[in-house]
Amino acid sequence: MEQSAENNIQNKLTDSNQESQETAPNSKKINQKTVFDTKIEFLKGVGGLRAEVLQKELNIRTFGDLLMHLPFRYEDRTQFQKIGLISEEDAAVQLKGRLRNINLWGEGKKKRLEAILEDASGEVKLVWFRGAGWVAKKLKEGHEYIVYGRPNMYGRNFSLAHPEIELHIPLEKEKSYFQPVYHTSEKMKAKGMDSRGISNLMQTLIRQVHKEIEETLPTSIIEKQDLLDRRRAIVHIHFPKNTEWLEKARNRLKFEELFFIQLQLLQLKLVRTDKNQGLIFEKTPTLAKFYKEHLPFELTGAQKRVVKEIHQDVQSGSQMNRLLQGDVGSGKTIVSFLIMLMGIDYEAQSCLMAPTEILAQQHYEGLKGFCDALGLRIDILTGSTRTKARREMLEDLKEGKIHIIVGTHALLEDRVQFQKLGICVIDEQHRFGVAQRAKLWQKNEGFFPHVLVMTATPIPRTLAMTLYGDLDVSIIDELPAGRKPIKTVHKFDAHRLRVFGFMQSQIDLGRQIYLVYPLIEESETLDYKNLEDGYESIRRAFPDVPVSILHGKMKPKDKDFEMQRFAKNETKILVATTVIEVGVNVPNASVMIIENSERFGLSQLHQLRGRVGRGGEQSYCVLMSGYKLSKEGKKRLEVMVRTVNGFEIADEDLKLRGAGDIAGTQQSGAVDLRIADLARDGEILKVAREVAQELLKEDPKLEKEENLPLVITLENIQKAQTINWSRIS
Numbered sequence: 145m146e147q148s149a150e151n152n153i154q155n156k157l158t159d160s161n162q163e164s165q166e167t168a169p170n171s172k173k174i175n176q177k178t179v180f181d182t183k184i185e186f187l188k189g190v191g192g193l194r195a196e197v198l199q200k201e202l203n204i205r206t207f208g209d210l211l212m213h214l215p216f217r218y219e220d221r222t223q224f225q226k227i228g229l230i231s232e233e234d235a236a237v238q239l240k241g242r243l244r245n246i247n248l249w250g251e252g253k254k255k256r257l258e259a260i261l262e263d264a265s266g267e268v269k270l271v272w273f274r275g276a277g278w279v280a281k282k283l284k285e286g287h288e289y290i291v292y293g294r295p296n297m298y299g300r301n302f303s304l305a306h307p308e309i310e311l312h313i314p315l316e317k318e319k320s321y322f323q324p325v326y327h328t329s330e331k332m333k334a335k336g337m338d339s340r341g342i343s344n345l346m347q348t349l350i351r352q353v354h355k356e357i358e359e360t361l362p363t364s365i366i367e368k369q370d371l372l373d374r375r376r377a378i379v380h381i382h383f384p385k386n387t388e389w390l391e392k393a394r395n396r397l398k399f400e401e402l403f404f405i406q407l408q409l410l411q412l413k414l415v416r417t418d419k420n421q422g423l424i425f426e427k428t429p430t431l432a433k434f435y436k437e438h439l440p441f442e443l444t445g446a447q448k449r450v451v452k453e454i455h456q457d458v459q460s461g462s463q464m465n466r467l468l469q470g471d472v473g474s475g476k477t478i479v480s481f482l483i484m485l486m487g488i489d490y491e492a493q494s495c496l497m498a499p500t501e502i503l504a505q506q507h508y509e510g511l512k513g514f515c516d517a518l519g520l521r522i523d524i525l526t527g528s529t530r531t532k533a534r535r536e537m538l539e540d541l542k543e544g545k546i547h548i549i550v551g552t553h554a555l556l557e558d559r560v561q562f563q564k565l566g567i568c569v570i571d572e573q574h575r576f577g578v579a580q581r582a583k584l585w586q587k588n589e590g591f592f593p594h595v596l597v598m599t600a601t602p603i604p605r606t607l608a609m610t611l612y613g614d615l616d617v618s619i620i621d622e623l624p625a626g627r628k629p630i631k632t633v634h635k636f637d638a639h640r641l642r643v644f645g646f647m648q649s650q651i652d653l654g655r656q657i658y659l660v661y662p663l664i665e666e667s668e669t670l671d672y673k674n675l676e677d678g679y680e681s682i683r684r685a686f687p688d689v690p691v692s693i694l695h696g697k698m699k700p701k702d703k704d705f706e707m708q709r710f711a712k713n714e715t716k717i718l719v720a721t722t723v724i725e726v727g728v729n730v731p732n733a734s735v736m737i738i739e740n741s742e743r744f745g746l747s748q749l750h751q752l753r754g755r756v757g758r759g760g761e762q763s764y765c766v767l768m769s770g771y772k773l774s775k776e777g778k779k780r781l782e783v784m785v786r787t788v789n790g791f792e793i794a795d796e797d798l799k800l801r802g803a804g805d806i807a808g809t810q811q812s813g814a815v816d817l818r819i820a821d822l823a824r825d826g827e828i829l830k831v832a833r834e835v836a837q838e839l840l841k842e843d844p845k846l847e848k849e850e851n852l853p854l855v856i857t858l859e860n861i862q863k864a865q866t867i868n869w870s871r872i873s
């Protein structure tokens with residue numbers, strides 16, 4: 145059902161190239177084979193067997209692929225940790241010492257190799273399981289080795305499992321004090337391609353091809369941005385003379401990587417704005433009427449600004465493709481309704497797609513009153529809509545009798561047809577793929593609906609620019625007036641009784657409480673047991689308080705029933721799994737208690753916390769945990785206690801987890817960067833985007849002679865992506 149984000153970005157980028165092909169007359173001059181297309185087996189020192197391993201293990205097929213297999217770190221041969229001073233704080237250590245007591249024992253898969261590395265300050269045990277026999281052959285008793293790895297404490301001593309190990313060659317004989325370290329695998333090592341082996345191949349390759357390394361950027365950009373030329377960047381990324389050159393090389397290659405992504409996304413945007421016509425909604429009397437007579441509160445400045453921005457979009461004649469980012473509780477729903485009203489006077493229908501039934505239901509109920517007041521028809525379509533009702537609804541929708549339809553991905557089905565779909569609002573986009581978004585577009589013939597993607601999951605700016613770089617972005621960075629910042633505390637499980645006391649005092653004040661348990665799929669049964677035990681203990685602790693329970697295994701009908709009871713203030717405590725994570729809105733609930741909070745990611749904690757603080761009362765979030773916390777878990781809880789700002793939290797999340805992990809697995813691969821790091825290279829990304837914007841402004845079709853390198857590179861990227869694409873699909 146869900147298209148992977150990897151497909152998603154590939155798709156996006158491939159699309160952009162396809163759409164831009166006709167705009168690139170320069171492309172006729174290219175497409176010749178180069179030395180970089182040469183099969184890797186023809187490199188001296190490789191041959192058929194090694195080529196096969198390289199391809200299987202690292203997908204290296206050509207000279208070009210190997211050249212872009214970049215070192216992941218460098219050994220500074222002047223810096224070693226004293227063995228006796230290894231501490232638990234060390235994530236990884238580089239050691240130099242003499243090897244003794246090499247001991248290979250066990251049979252077959254149980255084979256194990258151990259050795260002791262010692263220097264003047266102490267000794268440490270080295271251990272290998274996989275490939276033990278092969279490593280053993282390489283090691284010589286009494287020789288000096290350089291070892292790199294992660295120390296682990298066993299009993300009272302440290303040991304290093306599967307460290308990288310190399311015979312120490314005295315410095316004078318080395319070409320550089322700076323050695324590149326490449327990713328390899330056990331299978332590669334078995335064929336003599338450990339990091340040193342790869343480095344040797346790289347030297348051969350670079351000697352052979354470095355003159356052919358072509359520039360990919362126009363001279364004007366290189367000069368203005370003070371970048372290293374590509375040839376030198378590649379040579380120095382593999383074999384840096386010193387830190388300064390390494391930095392320059394890195395900077396150049398990071399810029400290039402981010403620049404080409406931005407260029408493609410911006411091209412896609414440009415072509416779309418040029419080609420895709422959207423309906424024009426100029427005058428908006430219904431919207432004005434609603435604004436004057438029915439809007440229950442004054443809009444915040446940010447909400448007004450966004451409505452204005454969008455009104456400009458829908459008058460432009462082009463299809464709108466906009467991302468609306470707003471922190472939790474910032475009031476996106478009402479904005480989406482105002483947008484949908486823009487089409488009403490032009491007989492355009494709207495749809496609002498939510499990722500879950502609970503959310504769809506909530507949106508529907510929230511908007512129903514407004515629609516009734518305006519005499520508009522709104523309906524809801526989800527997986528659990530009954531057949532007869534569905535049939536009638538689909539007919540009415542096709543005949544244009546329904547103005548707004550709210551639903552889940554059931555809306556994407558082909559049989560859902562509109563008379564004239566003018567506006568699509570997609571809530572929580574990251575749960576839907578680009579292809580799904582495109583499905584909604586195709587529901588009209590000859591014109592495109594305007595698309596507004598809403599997300600409350602704080603996405604770091606750098607990531608948003610990469611994932612949604614083809615969309616315009618609006619931000620609601622202001623909470624409705626009168627909201628008090630949520631007070632957040634971290635409590636250990638041992639203090640539960642005090643927490644119960646606090647809960648009681650809040651209930652006495654008339655407030656409601658969420659109590660959330662984590663749900664991790666691998667131990668689902670255990671998790672449900674936790675939830676049920678939690679529910680029982682709450683029942684015992686608060687015998688007179690009505691309590692609801694909500695989890696993903698319940699039938700939609702029952703879920704809805706329990707949710708409604710809580711929303712209507714009939715129950716005071718809602719014990720739930722993370723089904724309530726996104727979008728649930730019960731303003732009277734002012735306390736969020738999160739059990740095992742160390743098991744949640746930062747953005748998820750932020751989302752959960754966002755369920756409170758939605759009314760005028762002071763709200764609280766209590767993060768429960770045991771005493772034993774990982775370093776990262778502790779850091780996450782500290783961040784939560786420190787700030788309520790979603791964007792700040794998102795940046796911390798990115799730093800802690802890395803881009804691939806943000807928003808779970810859905811986006812892994814989507815930001816598969818070779819050298820740039822979105823957590824650290826925000827500044828380079830910003831510049832790269834600006835440069836790409838500037839360039840397309842001056843030469844939208846890349847026709848200028850000096851931009852030929854760009855056209856060639858884009859073609860090459862497209863070629864590579866086509867290969868990836870077919871491999872994935």
Ligand SMILES: Nc1ncnc2c1ncn2[C@@H]1O[C@H](COP(=O)(O)OP(=O)(O)OP(=O)(O)O)[C@@H](O)[C@H]1O
Pocket residue numbers: 441442443444447470471472473474475476477478599600624625726727728729731754758
């Ligand atoms: N300008 C405003 N003044 C006062 N209350 C507002 C305003 N805008 C929205 N609200 C109210 O704030 C609450 C949160 O709004 P909404 O549910 O739209 O938030 P959201 O941005 O969708 O947040 P989330 O992503 O967390 O669901 C709702 O009860 C809504 O009625």
